[in-house]
Amino acid sequence: MLLNPIRLSKGKKLTDRMTWKVLGQEAVAKPKDQVDTRKELMDVSLIFTAIFLTVVTAFIAHVIQAFTSPSTPNSGPASAKPPLPPLSTQSVALFYYLALIVSILNSVLCVLGKQWAARVLALPPGRTETERTLAHEARKALAQRKLIPLMSVLFWTLLLSITLFITGLLIQLWALAFSCDKPAFVLITAAALGTALSILILGIILAATYHAVIHQNSPFESPPSTALRPAAGWLNARKAKKTLDLELSADDEPAGRPAKDASPIEDLKEVSILDNDNIQAIKTYARLVINTNDTEVLERAAPSFEFSQWVDVWDDMQSVFEAVRGRFLTTDTSIRVKETVHNQLVHFKDWPGWRMPETSSEWRRDLQVTGMTQWCKEECGRLIWRGHDSFVQFFPAWAFFTSFEEGNHDLRCKAYNPDPCETCVHRVLSSYNYNRTLGHRRELFYAAVLKFAAVRLRLPSDSRSPMNLIGSFRASVIQSFIRNPGMPWSFFTDIAMLLTKDNEVTALVELAPFLSNLSGRMLRGGPECLVKFLTGLVPSFPPDFKVPQSFDLSPALAVFIEQRGALETADIRSECLPEPCPRGSGFLHEALAMGVAAVAAGISPSGIGADFIDSIKGCDCLLSEGRSDQVEKILKGIDPLDLLRIILQQSRIRQRDVVNLVPHLTHGREVECLRELAPIISSTPVTLKHGDFPAVIELLIHLKPMIADNHSLASQINLSHAMTAYPSTRFFPWEKPKYLPWMAGKYAATVIYYLDNGAFYHDDDTTFALAFFAMICDMARFEFNLWDEEEKDWKFTVERALFYRRQLESNA
Incomplete structure (x- = not known):
């Protein structure tokens, strides 16, 4: 129950205009940072290319002179063409011009890329907001597939132009070193050093490419590595086929290959040309909602989360549905969104x-x-x-x-x-x-x-x-x-x-x-x-x-x-018509044994007859009289854990019926009992009556010393049922109950003691926990005639309840 009434948003259709207007704005804003980053890279590429072209042009100017100037002043008539330069000079011109052409191509792609990127940040025209947003998402998907390869092309064309220029430069340097009648050792040293550095850089590039080929998520991935990966996979498969055992290869799935029926959520959100308008709208809606960080968008989109639109696609898109719903229910959304x-x-x-x-x-x-x-x-x-x-x-x-x-x-x-x-x-x-x-x-x-x-x-x-x-x-x-x-x-x-x-x-x-x-x-x-x-x-x-x-x-x-x-x-006594028989030790043993056998045969512990319950009370009475030896004879051959399981699940067996029997059954095996009975304690509903509580509380009271230094035992116990039953019974905080010191001093104190030592309750809904702690705090306003020790315990219980209550309210 909410502390303050929340005005829920009225349900809307999936195609609601205002919803898709907000989603359209989100669709435009989401890729803006990514597009701006790519545009900045293109701007940097343009600036670098402009400087690079200036340098290349200066080098080309000197090479052109070798093709246009005569070799000697008196070589022939002015109209005759100059002689062909050496092959080295021709190679230098080739590489310089190739570097120039590739750089210009890079510039052209940058200009076109900036224009294409700008279109991603604009909604295309359409009759409705839904059509415009769907068209934008389709355009964005196409742009994602094209702009990312374009960025790779820009990078590699820029790298190629630098490589071509360096190659021409090295050829020119080696030719210059041997152009005189004697080799120029200084130029030879410079050329050798430049060649070594170039080979080193080439080796680094090849090593990075090889790393990207053999590793799926390598940071050095590039177009060449992507193109070579299928070939490498084919070679690895042939090698594995020769070395691996045929039987094992038939049984085991190849590493990294997903199961046939498993479809990642990202794949399910991808719009296909085979999808109809409704499925396209669902996938686009899901993708925008899951990926948004804007709580205002979630506030506007939540009313259009129309379950009926998912009926026809549930089998294929259940995971997407749950992902969308999970996004609406995350901690950063408002209570109004969650309730809507x-x-x-x-x-x-x-x-x-x-x-x-x-x-x-x-x-x-x-x-x-x-x-x-x-x-x-x-x-x-x-x-x-x-x-x-x-x-x-x-x-x-x-x-x-x-x-x-x-x-x-x-x-x-x-x-x-x-x-x-x-x-x-x-x-x-x-x-x-x-x-x-x-x-x-x-x-x-x-x-x-x-x-x-x-x-x-x-x-x-x-x-x-x-x-x-x-x-x-x-x-x-x-x-x-x-x-x-x-x-x-x-x-x-x-x-x-x-x-x-x-x-x-x-x-x-x-x-x-x-x-x-x-x-x-x-x-x-x-x-x-x-x-x-x-x-x-x-x-x-x-x-x-x-x-x-x-x-x-x-x-x-x-x-x-x-x-x-x-x-x-079936040889099981009926609770409704029990056969008369003496209540001796033999009868008690027989009734308990038959009850345990009946439960083992599949009968619910809650259906055990009165003979079993009377026998439990009889054993407790014998223990209260100090006749433990007789109780030992009665329980001979009966597993105490089986008896405790039935006692905890039989609501008619109350705390007062087993106050002496529980210590007897758990003696020497307290830790084992708590570990084995924790699932039953956690799952069995608790029923309270005036001045009485169930046997499970008596068990927890008796086992309290076991968890003082062993919190791992208490951490296995779920107290949700015990905490739910306490405020849901007829214990009115405005009426001063006579049983309060006994009830609150044991029941509530026991629950809080286990919480302090590691026990837990369902944290997906804390309403019942708040009610439990609030009821203890409300009853604290009454004054009771308690012994000093009882008064001390009761005050501590109230203090701890107030602490837990404030903690829950601060986290709400």
């Missing part, structure tokens, strides 16, 4: 494409699960836990995308009348009340129950909140609770009590048709929930209560007997 992107899930739920083309009042009949709907479902399931506002915002979308799965179409609202969150929650609560095969919806149902309980348990009995007005389909919700396949009735006890409070008889009459026509297949999770519900109603019936005449219990009894027989066949 999250809200696109809600807009996607309302996309007209889900409805029939002919009419908008019916859903399409070919709706089915796709990769994108599955992704949206998982994302909505994650976002709802950020707080109440997020739940209201995203729960209907979560239910909608879950309805795409087989057997879940009943979770979908009417196409012409979208439901608010409250109605959607009620529909999900009733979703197991169908006589057909249902799809997977456990997580959705679990979230709806938690939210309904969290809201309903805080409302006054006369509240008219939509979460309270459930009377018309109360029977359907209760039937759904009874028929759910996986959750024990303890999960629904408080909600059922509130739904039937002061209306127990009415509720029973409403359920009469259901109970009178019950069959075994209707109870997906067995008869436990039905028996617990009926048992819970009995104490609230008036003294003169009479069963309604319409109430026929014989089908329910038949189902009960059928289920009991099945349990006996």
Whole structure:
């Protein structure tokens, strides 16, 4: 839940004019630095070429005289042509003129390159902003492919002109050294030194080229090395084919070659001539958003991140979609941008494409699960836990995308009348009340129950909140609770009590048709929930209560007997109809062993019967009386870790039931227990009651000394469930609870102690953590009659909670 309300940007089409106007400006600004750098290089090249041409022209002037001047003053008539100079002079003229021509060519390319580069910084004309931006991106892509080779050509033509000039200069110097009747040793030395330096520079160039040929990302890469690399690869392949084992070469992929199905994001963003207008717009939008550093551009572009445009390209461009979304959700963007992107899930739920083309009042009949709907479902399931506002915002979308799965179409609202969150929650609560095969919806149902309980348990009995007005389909919700396949009735006890409070008889009459026509297949999770519900109603019936005449219990009894027989066949005692037997040591051992065996056979620990729970309580009672030897006999042959796993996952086993048993089971193996049980501690939901907390807290309290000097153990524990349960229960900060010193002194202090020593919680959403620390700080304003040691511990707990709260708020 956000601390301050954020005004979300209204969703826009992908082709929105203002969006593409901003993206067009970004497209022009992005390559500006790169283009300016290349223009500066061209300017430097022009200046150097101008100076170089001056030097070459001066040398050519002296060479020209050898072709135009007569060799002697009296050599013949004035009209006769001069004799041909020596071959060395001809070679010098050749190289000088070639250097001059190449330099002029370099200058011409520089002038043209500056003109071409300027076009990259201008948007071409077009009817819409989208067309102009797409045309600019196409022009920029072409320019990238042409300007980079042009820069290489400029560099190598400049280098070639210098090489030609140096060659001519060396030839002229050697010819001059031997032009007299005796060799000029000074000039020979100069020529030799110049030749050696030239050969050295040539060797450096060849070595750099060879380095670029054999190394993929060499800094010495040049056009010659690029041209030679395929030939070098071919030679290496032939050599490897002769030396490598055929079998290994068939199994192993060549080094550096990507997998066939792997497509880098940069490749996916490249626009192809085969792409239609929509795909071109998506790729251009993605490329500009991912590459921008301007938060204002992201602010304007986020509303146009239209999920529906990605439906047809999801399989090929999912990685691009996630990259674009990830850019919007980075730390440098505002909360408004993040929430606008999250809200696109809600807009996607309302996309007209889900409805029939002919009419908008019916859903399409070919709706089915796709990769994108599955992704949206998982994302909505994650976002709802950020707080109440997020739940209201995203729960209907979560239910909608879950309805795409087989057997879940009943979770979908009417196409012409979208439901608010409250109605959607009620529909999900009733979703197991169908006589057909249902799809997977456990997580959705679990979230709806938690939210309904969290809201309903805080409302006054006369509240008219939509979460309270459930009377018309109360029977359907209760039937759904009874028929759910996986959750024990303890999960629904408080909600059922509130739904039937002061209306127990009415509720029973409403359920009469259901109970009178019950069959075994209707109870997906067995008869436990039905028996617990009926048992819970009995104490609230008036003294003169009479069963309604319409109430026929014989089908329910038949189902009960059928289920009991099945349990006996499986040699597992039923919780609903336990067989009477003495509560001796043999019975306790048998019940514990059977419970461990049942869990090992695949039965959920939450479904273990009352015999196991009573045996756990019995062992704890024996330990409290000092009869540890008898407990040792009872636990003989039973792995203590298996017992602890069941104890932690069985919500009906509370802290007071194992206060003596936990130290006994962990004695001498505390570190092993903490290491092995860390995943269960981290993943098991925590349920709190007045004056009571689950067994997992007792285990953590007992193992606190183990983590004082070993933070690596605590770092394996995720306390998200423990921190979420504390503020989501009926502990009101404005009511001074009698159990606060005991509850806060152990529960909250234990959680904070583990946090101080390395434990963690989900950091992608800190709403529940803020609520946890805020509740401790709010309760600190009450004064309690505590012992000095309790008072000291409580004050320290409050100080640490205040520290963590301020830390989270400063990072928000």
